[in-house]
Amino acid sequence: MKKWTRRAFIGTGILASGALVIGVAIRPGNRSSKVAGLIAEEGETVMNIWLKISPDNTVTAIIPHAEMGQGVHTTLAMMLADEMDADWSKVKFMEAPADKEYANYVVAKGFIAGNKTFPKFLEGTIDGVFLTAVKTMNFQITGGSASVRFTGQQGMRIAGAAAKAMLLQAAADTWKVPVEELKAEKSIISHPASNQSATFAELAQAAAKVKAPKQPRLKTPEEFTLMGTSQPRLDIPAKVTGAAKFGMDVILPNMKYATIKAAPVFGAKVKTVDTSIPSDSEGVLKVLNLENAVAVVAEGYWQAKSALDRLNMEFESTENDGKSQDDIFKGYQMAMDKALEEESIEEHFRSGDALIALSEAETIVEAEYQLPFLAHATMEPMNCTAWVHDGKCEIWCGSQNPLGAKAAMAEFLDISPEQVTVHNQLLGGGFGRRSETDVIKQAVAIAKEVDYPVKLIWSREEDTQHDVYREATISRMKAGLDQSGNPVAYSHQFLFKHHPPEAADIPYTVPNQLIQFTSPSSFVPWGNWRSVDHSVHGFLTESFIDELAFAAKKDPLAFRKSLTQDKPRFQKVLDLIQEKSDWDSPLPANWGRGIAIAQSFGSIVAEVAEVEVNVEGKVKVHRVVCVADAGFAIHPDGFKAQMESGIIYGLAAAMSGEITIENGAVAQSNFHDYQVTRMSDAPRIETYIINSGNPPGGAGEPSTPVIAPAVTNAIFNATGVRIRQLPISKTDLRVSIQQTT
Amino acid sequence: MINLTINGKEYPVEAPAGMPLLWVIREQCELTGTKFGCGIAQCGACTVHVDGQPIRSCITPASSVEGKNITTIEGIAPDENTLHIVQQAWIEEQTPQCGYCQSGQIMSAVALLNENPTPSDEEIEQAMSGNICRCGMYGRIKSAIKRASAALQASTSNPQLQ
């Protein structure tokens, strides 16, 4: 194990501008050194700056996360400002640049390599802040619904509390009064007894010299003034005027435009392309053969795209050229059979003896499920602007992983990370797609062939056909019920295990369980898709439990309640959704209600969908009621917005989302054949939040996994047809309706 | 060389034949509020007004709108310090998430309310279903349109507010 000889501590300093900064500094070598004065002295590197107090008494929160609509800039700034008792109207934020001023990539990497875990006892301490900084900036990225849970709880709040403690101490020292008699409120420290007061800014100089508390006291929820309130989001005004700048909107002096066509079959190489400038094209500057793709650089995107469309190019053939979606699913079945036969199947979870319990069960329920590949289809197509000059590389893009991009591009160009600068922009949707660095690498590969900045823009077709996809998969499930309909055995064999590792766990009490998986090879690139493995297992678990409820002749909601009696948070969520969804009230003919519940990323979310299936077999989701145990919702309206968003995103996938492979390539290309939810198909969504007193749960993902099963369970309730293959559009529901009407 | 009138300003631009208005607006006029989403009139991100009518600028040749009044998201506010009623409603409902689709949504909403100041739910759905929001903010977009509609009613029935 790499020996860690560096020490982390909180550092303060006064910038030339007179602003006080509080951050985490590390000093190589000397374990006992103290920081005085500026953070970045000789031999020291600023790890991360969390906040800055300016002479005009504004507090700036420096946020190491990308904004992609989840409101993270506002929410994290609130967490810091609340602990600090800063005046919210004077709080600003900035996104921490992925830059050596804020992050020492090499050191962070060494630290991570030496110590991957976050020791529990360090949570809530200044050392914890340091660990959070490293974790956040080097490998945590913006994803996993983690910003509030980790950076907010273990970074922002502690930095804010530490800053306040230092300001209080500075005031106590200056006025020679006991610190306990002081009050901090709205960016002012006062001593009521002697009628003295001073702004944070006035005390900043003195506070910089105070030693940071090792473990600053955090507020209890009763003391919160900002956390738990829905402050207007700071990023919204610019998003209604067109002023907000996304990666797509970057304009640089002398910048040119590029677009690209990658080999349609994943992994194929360019065989032939004529890289001379086509004579019939206007404004074309360069045609580039990038081995697995062809790029055209031109005066504008449209000129580049028109030329690219007319270029003759051929790609090498690969062993996957003839593959179809059917072949892929057949391959999965064979892989599963083989893993079982050869006993190479891996164990995910085992309790009791499921095989024996199955053989003794009164009723056996068995089902096989199939899910399709899914593309992310972020609203803003992939793009990246790059400029390679003077041994340096500058990148402008909206990335969920700016530090990863920096590291990857340093490696790609064989230069030091210090020579790579990432100017992170707003993200027009991320959903996991923008944690990849493939597009950035293409932009840099193009930029290094020219001496001007280039903005690479993907067409929507490229975006659809060269995504990294949520996997297509199959799954085999089997359960046994006893005479009174209680599940006694549960066996599940699934494919592929990514993360989070617990996704295939079930929340239900079943004494004998055997959950196994195998991971066949796939030539279709995989990527994190909103809620990752939960997007698969939410559907599997919650469809199958519904099948069990039906076999047991029990109400699906009551059945779930009876099997989660050891989980008080589940019980509460189920009780509330029963009430709010009018679960027990009758519905018109051909209408149905379905429920699903799952815990993911620290939140427990249940949804009830109300659907109507008409005589043409068309499904209309009228209403979705969502109940979420958020632990504690720091920004309730933001949390609600995320629930709504995750539901619509998951609904699009459930209804019609399907990427299929034909001749080794993606068959869909744009929104006409990869259809997404539009306003006319969007249900009314009602969200209720439970603050259970648990730590804040994630918001960006946990509403996605349960919407598909809530809808298919509702379709079953309406028609008696069990949908075991997504998307729903694959199933012809006309017949079922004719039978029931 | 063609002359475009965008937000009341003249833009002489060099646009090759067939070049869509979208790219002229974004790259040559540097008005980046209008977005590219699909390029085939499927998503509405590129919506602008031509003589008050909403059009998809990604499939409209720039040369076809010479001499017409083009309005983009940057041009709908009455002046620099005042937002359009629809923009204001968007803020009050905290509508945008990532925000990328919102210029197009707002342009479609403004066009709808100009035509029909008190749209029903169905009319809103019909007018807005050409605009995709991958962040799924349809409920908030609908509420914001209703809020804007109410505000419009209030301002027209109260001349002092006008």
Ligand code: FES
């Ligand atoms: S970009 Fe024009 S409609 Fe999508």
Ligand code: FES
């Ligand atoms: S707000 Fe992100 S696509 Fe609509």
